[in-house]
Amino acid sequence: MTRLVAAPYAQRCCGVTCVWLAACCWLVSPVSWAQDADSLTRQLSSAVSLRLVTTAPEHFSLSGIEVTKSDEPLFAVTVDSALDVKTPAMLGTYERRKDSLRFYPRFPLSPRVTYHVRLSEKLKRKFPDHPELRFTLPKPPAPTPVVDGVYPSASELPENLLKFYVHFSQPMSRGEAYRRITLWRDDEPVEDPFLELGEELWNARQTRFTLFIHPGRIKRGLKPREDIGPALSAGNQFKLRIDAGWVSAAGEPLDQTYEKQFSVVSPDHEQPNPERWQLDTPDRATRQPVRLRFDEALDHAMLQRVLTVHWRDGPPVPGHVAVTDGESSWSFVPATDWAAGTYAIHIAANLEDLSGNSIARPFEVKMQQQVAASPSTNIAVEFVVR
Amino acid sequence: MLRIQLRRKLALCMWLTSLVLPGQLLADHHGMHQGNPQLKQAGPLAFGPDGVLFVGDSMGGAVYAIETGDNSGTGNAAVNVDGLNQQIAAKLGTSAEETLINDMAVNPASGSIYFSVSRGRGPDAQAVIFKADAKGELTEFDLTDVHFAKADLNDAPDASQKYRGRSMRASAITDLQFVDGRVIVAGLSNEEFASKLRVLEFPFSDQQQSSSIEVYHGAHGRLETASPVRTFITYENTVLAAYTCTPLVTIPVEDLTGQKITGKTVAELGNRNNPLDMIVYRKGEQDYLLLANSARGVMKMELSKAALDATESINSRIRGTAGLGYETLDQFENVVQLDKLNDQHAVMLVQSSAGQVDLKTVALP
Structure with missing residues (x-):
């Protein structure tokens, strides 16, 4: 041979x-x-x-x-x-x-x-x-992809919104994201609103795409914003449009063009403050959720990942997280009934709001300002199950 | 005496081990092992010493160092390939639409040009490296049984991952460079607005913890923000970096040891623009920076260490251009990748609106 x-x-x-x-x-x-x-x-x-x-x-x-x-x-x-x-x-x-x-x-x-x-x-x-x-070779049958959702899900978003997450039902194809997603203000396209990276920001399965608004048009004092203004401006109506021509990894186009309509309100320069959050605690021997209610919407992706429930100093309690109410509510249901005792919700200080302000530091820091915590610091919110 | 006996036994063991262990376990140059690097994606490329190729693997969260053994040649010939993406796609047995050329780098030890390629556009796309020789002949750089080393970049997995399934967080490597025994890696998270440069000592070691530096940008003297690096290069012990928010900044290499650095803005690259790639070269007695942009063509800028040091950081509101001056070169359009081929020439990847990618050799301007 x-x-x-x-x-x-x-x-x-x-x-x-x-x-x-x-x-x-x-x-x-x-x-x-x-x-x-x-x-x-x-x-x-x-x-x-x-x-x-x-x-x-x-x-x-x-x-x-x-x-x-x-x-x-x-x-x-x-x-x-x-x-x-x-x-x-x-x-x-x-x-x-x-x-x-x-x-x-x-x-x-x-x-x-x-x-x-x-x-x-x-x-x-x-x-x-x-x-x-x-x-x-014939194309094997493949499911039609659909846009499962766009986050933030609220219909009012701050002028200094930092990013969108677009969720798809199927793995999508890389290399055309910035051609397929456009931003419109009152039916006029917004010019160059996004941070376009050849690498494209996907999760490993390519079912979630992260779309950053161009930071040069958010940060105050930089040339892009000084010359052509912010991509999103308060008091106006916008549409994020995802074109139906975008094909899945298997070559199937989206079922239809998807549009998210929203209005833009004043920018948010304040950090998330856990002291302003409300906590609902569960009863023992139940699987009621423990719930945090925020005073603003927080980052959808990070809410899934950076909050964990612990019993005393033990490992994370297994369970299921739900993010609801326009990303202003987080709840956790344990896999088994709550036992009586003291628990803690560990929250990473790099948890961001919609404008990139984290618990640790605002998106834009005044040069002489002392930031409160390192981004790697964890914050613990304790609760007792009785 | 005991120590000598132990040494002899150890040497004997090592010799015996070398007879029985498969090749991939044997250490070789630069601490590498022989085997098949399991690249999940071939992204940014850079060359180190002796034809060592560094490959950024965003999907795998790693940087690979691969010994190419490609150490001879001059790179003096002009290399031009029309329809490079179609040529590569044909060799891969697929269409140009299903072929992405992610990066290009010239091996200074041979003058050969390397390309990182994705065959396919889905999560199962295959990572492939191609090489163009002085005649423009394209061959696959076979990753079977090569000497390689891997440095993991990923943070420790979330403690909750075990209960909640695989995290959707990932980091994209936007650029990497080899500088004085270290590999500097710039990246961006798909969740938090992280802005980290990671510094890896080379040769890589299994226990290596890369140092991670937060990168910031001071704007008009009042505000400071996290600033991911889009592309960068080193010049005279200085990192010249283009931020995603478009300023060109300098960062002293010696500062890449701390936890936080703030780049000094030396030029503003303009609005409606996205910096893509850059090279430094010398012509006559003058050094230059050549920078490819998404919307503002290719910029040429005079460089000197003294000028960079003397330039005051742009920290006031910008009207027009400020800081170091630059000239936009009209003769170069639609350049998406750049590298220096030799002392007189550069190679460029030029992408047409129809999607065709051509490899062109041009005289350094």
């Missing part, structure tokens, strides 16, 4: 094709072809066939032909390009067998991509009427 690295001879071949032709070749190909669950076959002659095997390991197999040691592989696989550029052969390895030659692509084949098998000059002479050897 000999393995060769794919030779790039196909680079010299013409790469001009069209997807339409590829699609039609299934119908008009002059040679016979067959398709079963695992393979797609084209007959070059009664004895010679080319087969795409789609079960692992995926490979192209030219069989019924004597394979000799040759400097030139008998075929190469390229990707059809919609543009007029010559494209090189796919990476992969050849395996020479007694009466067949196999090509194992280096990467899994993609649905919706048309693969073009180009025969060597020797085989072209042998099969002058060779058909267009193109293969397109």
